[in-house]
Amino acid sequence: MNSTLQNSLTLFGRLALAALFLPAGLSKISGFEGTVGYINSVGLPLASLAAVIAILVEVGGGLALITGLFTRSAALVLAAFTAVATLSFHAFWAVPAEQAFMQQLMFYKNVGVVGGLLVLAAHGAGAWALGAKHHQVAA
Numbered sequence: 787m788n789s790t791l792q793n794s795l796t797l798f799g800r801l802a803l804a805a806l807f808l809p810a811g812l813s814k815i816s817g818f819e820g821t822v823g824y825i826n827s828v829g830l831p832l833a834s835l836a837a838v839i840a841i842l843v844e845v846g847g848g849l850a851l852i853t854g855l856f857t858r859s860a861a862l863v864l865a866a867f868t869a870v871a872t873l874s875f876h877a878f879w880a881v882p883a884e885q886a887f888m889q890q891l892m893f894y895k896n897v898g899v900v901g902g903l904l905v906l907a908a909h910g911a912g913a914w915a916l917g918a919k920h921h922q923v924a925a
Contacts, residue, residue: 800851800915803864808845811845830874853915855916857906857910
């Protein structure tokens with residue numbers, strides 16, 4: 787694959803992943819109490835702290851993906867965060883039958899997102915990134 791195409795795809799992949807996390811993090815800021823309530827609803831402890839952590843991870847990670855700075859680290863943190871959130875909030879095996887399909891869909895969508903983040907962590911931000919000289923994609 788030529789390097790221009792590879793770098794274009796890597797940039798668009800980073801932006802697509804950031805489009806999932808940055809808006810979610812920003813909406814948690816404006817809807818902080820609702821976020822805390824949702825975290826409480828699944829029985830997680832320290833819901834306010836968890837909400838702050840989620841905001842920091844989603845906003846910070848989203849910005850890192852957009853800029854290409856600290857991309858590998860951000861992708862790993864976002865992958866771990868997404869895996870934990872997936873198990874905590876989309877336990878399709880533990881919900882009533884009428885909710886199972888949607889929760890299963892969300893669960894496996896998040897599994898795919900984790901996969902994409904791990905590929906990004908493995909290969910880096912590409913040449914079109916602020917951190918490019920430290921995170922080149924192997925040709």
